[in-house]
Amino acid sequence: MKYLIIIITFFYSGSIIAQKDSNSVYKKRVLETIEVDFLSSYYDQEGSNASVTGGIGTEKLSDLTSTIVVSIPMNDDDVLTIDVGFSAYTSASSSNGNPFDVSGASGNGGYDDDDDDDDDGGYDDDDDYSPSAGDVIGSPWVASTGASKSDVWASINVDYSHSSDDRNTLWNADMSFATEYDYSSIGFGGGLTKLFNEKNTTFGVSTKIYIDTWKPIYPTELKAFADENGNLNQGFFNGISIINQNGNVSTSWNPTNYKPIKDKGRNSYSVSFSFSQILSKNAQFSLFLDVVKQQGWLANPLQRVYFGDVDNYYIGNASSIPNYTSPSNTDVFQLADDIERLPSNRLKIPIGFRFNYYINEAVSLRTYYRYYFDDWGLQSNTVSLEIPVKILDKFTLYPSFRFYDQTQADYFAPYDQNLSTSEFYTSDFDLSKFSSNQYGFGVSYTDIFSKAHIWKFGLKSIDFRYNNYQRNTGLSANYTGLGFKFVMD
Amino acid sequence: MIKKSSILIVIISFFISCASVKEYEKVNINDPDMALSEKKCDRFKIAFQVYREGASGANGGKSGGGCGCN
Numbered sequence: 001m002k003y004l005i006i007i008i009t010f011f012y013s014g015s016i017i018a019q020k021d022s023n024s025v026y027k028k029r030v031l032e033t034i035e036v037d038f039l040s041s042y043y044d045q046e047g048s049n050a051s052v053t054g055g056i057g058t059e060k061l062s063d064l065t066s067t068i069v070v071s072i073p074m075n076d077d078d079v080l081t082i083d084v085g086f087s088a089y090t091s092a093s094s095s096n097g098n099p100f101d102v103s104g105a106s107g108n109g110g111y112d113d114d115d116d117d118d119d120d121g122g123y124d125d126d127d128d129y130s131p132s133a134g135d136v137i138g139s140p141w142v143a144s145t146g147a148s149k150s151d152v153w154a155s156i157n158v159d160y161s162h163s164s165d166d167r168n169t170l171w172n173a174d175m176s177f178a179t180e181y182d183y184s185s186i187g188f189g190g191g192l193t194k195l196f197n198e199k200n201t202t203f204g205v206s207t208k209i210y211i212d213t214w215k216p217i218y219p220t221e222l223k224a225f226a227d228e229n230g231n232l233n234q235g236f237f238n239g240i241s242i243i244n245q246n247g248n249v250s251t252s253w254n255p256t257n258y259k260p261i262k263d264k265g266r267n268s269y270s271v272s273f274s275f276s277q278i279l280s281k282n283a284q285f286s287l288f289l290d291v292v293k294q295q296g297w298l299a300n301p302l303q304r305v306y307f308g309d310v311d312n313y314y315i316g317n318a319s320s321i322p323n324y325t326s327p328s329n330t331d332v333f334q335l336a337d338d339i340e341r342l343p344s345n346r347l348k349i350p351i352g353f354r355f356n357y358y359i360n361e362a363v364s365l366r367t368y369y370r371y372y373f374d375d376w377g378l379q380s381n382t383v384s385l386e387i388p389v390k391i392l393d394k395f396t397l398y399p400s401f402r403f404y405d406q407t408q409a410d411y412f413a414p415y416d417q418n419l420s421t422s423e424f425y426t427s428d429f430d431l432s433k434f435s436s437n438q439y440g441f442g443v444s445y446t447d448i449f450s451k452a453h454i455w456k457f458g459l460k461s462i463d464f465r466y467n468n469y470q471r472n473t474g475l476s477a478n479y480t481g482l483g484f485k486f487v488m489d
Numbered sequence: 490m491i492k493k494s495s496i497l498i499v500i501i502s503f504f505i506s507c508a509s510v511k512e513y514e515k516v517n518i519n520d521p522d523m524a525l526s527e528k529k530c531d532r533f534k535i536a537f538q539v540y541r542e543g544a545s546g547a548n549g550g551k552s553g554g555g556c557g558c559n
Contacts, residue, residue, distance in 0.1 A: 037529055039529060039530060039532065039533070041533035041534075043533070043537050045541075063537075065533050065536075069529070197509050198509045198510075198511065198512070199512070200509040200510055270546070272546075272547075276525050278510050278515070278518055280510065281510055281514050281515070281516075281517055281518065282517050282518070284518055284523065284525060285525070286525040288546075288547040288548065288549070289547065290546040290547050292546060348544075348546065350544060350545065350546035350547035350548075351547055352547030352548055354525050356522075356523045356524075356525060358517040358518070358520060358523055364520065364522045364523060366522065366523075368548070370544070370547050370548065372543075372544035372545075372546070372547070374543075378543045378544065380542070380543060382544065388522040396522065404538075404542060404544075406542065406543050406544060409543060430540070430541055430542060430543060431543050436542075440534075442530075446521075463528065463529075463530035465530055465531065465534065467534060469537075469541075471541075475541070477537065477541070479533070479534055479537055481530050481533055481534060482530075483529060483530035485529075
């Protein structure tokens with residue numbers, strides 16, 4: 001009897017160990033080895049509705065972005081992902097936060113138009129400099145050399161994810177930090193995904209919170225107006241001729257609506273729901289629903305607004321006023337009536353649908369539709385189609401097309417058409433009614449064996465993308481993206 | 490709202506009841522080009538769309554916050 005108990009205990013123990021071993025043998029690691037992605041993009045645009053200059057003026061902008069994403073398997077179930085990136089841009093319209101900086105009203109190009117107290121680069125009080133209207137070369141169609149002409153955005157995001165042993169439950173948590181000259185952001189979030197029905201059905205819910213802060217930069221003339229308590233003969237305005245619509249010198253410019261912003265916070269709270277279903281061996285779809293609540297200063301304090309119901313005033317060459325809205329104007333600039341003002345709350349609800357179909361070994365179909373609405377009166381539809389075509393063993397082509405349209409936000413009016421009596425107003429054409437077409441092409445190289453090596457890392461794939469974007473308001477843009485994926489040996 | 494939610498639940502239940510595809514039958518579904526998400530190399534493309542358009546979200550990308558542009 002004693003021996004029988006020992007034998008049973010032995011086999012029972014062995015059974016448990018075997019089960020554990022079995023689990024450890026058959027449980028596939030979520031991530032086999034360290035993966036490193038190098039991603040970069042170049043974006044440039046042209047247009048004639050710059051929001052910094054009140055909905056008229058050059059929108060020329062270029063942006064170079066680079067990011068490295070490192071995914072590290074912590075064990076069989078957990079993955080740590082660190083994402084570090086920066087984005088450097090130059091913007092003609094942003095430069096016109098201070099359009100007078102070259103030889104214009106501020107004289108030395110150093111007028112401090114941000115909201116801090118370090119006005120050491122302030123107006124030119126040099127007695128040797130006596131600017132006149134004729135000196136000013138500011139124009140919404142000419143980039144200035146002001147500090148806001150370029151900026152660098154830097155960010156870091158850290159994500160930790162865990163999968164259950166049966167791989168039917170996945171949770172993740174993440175934190176992020178981003179900063180640029182006039183803005184900083186702290187974000188954190190998390191999500192839970194459950195797979196059912198032999199992994200044919202997936203439900204997911206996630207949340208994200210951003211706690212953001214403006215370091216506001218204002219249009220130079222408005223900041224100076226407030227700093228000088230409305231005295232148009234002091235500081236920035238000393239020796240400057242302000243002219244009216246008829247080209248006559250005037251001291252009547254009085255942007256009374258303007259006040260610096262007090263609430264510099266801007267918080268965003270989002271909850272995202274997702275559902276996906278495999279329909280057959282070759283087809284699957286997913287549904288997405290986001291509910292996004294934003295609170296705080298949701299306008300951009302650098303963006304000017306001109307009112308249609310008040311007189312216009314300028315600094316510069318009076319003879320160019322009739323051509324103000326033409327790119328031929330290079331030497332007169334209209335003084336702002338106010339910065340854009342938008343409600344301190346916004347509720348955004350996008351609903352997305354994706355359907356993918358595997359046609360054959362060479363061709364797949366990727367489709368996407370999104371309907372969006374918010375409580376600013378903006379609604380939009382987005383449709384996109386991508387058809388990956390495999391050529392040779394390692395190359396895939398990605399022709400694509402995307403159509404987008406949106407209605408106008410309640411507070412939008414074009415250049416010089418907002419009303420001073422309104423509570424909210426903007427001339428940002430990103431909130432106007434428009435439609436856009438985007439044509440894209442891409443090519444990917446994939447080597448599942450990662451033969452090419454740099455140090456201990458094998459090259460797994462190279463992705464190239466090009467997109468041309470055309471908006472019916474005249475804005476056009478080009479986007480080029482390049483990505484390299486390496487896996488550690 | 491309740492009516493719409495009910496319809497959505499019925500539709501979802503219908504799809505869940507579809508004949509399930511076994512793991513060994515998912516070769517085509519598991520093709521990287523069949524993923525129900527944007528590729529990593531497209532993340533900046535989505536970012537510029539967020540900058541230039543009034544709508545955002547429901548695509549796995551940013552839906553608001555994190556920069557002064559949306």
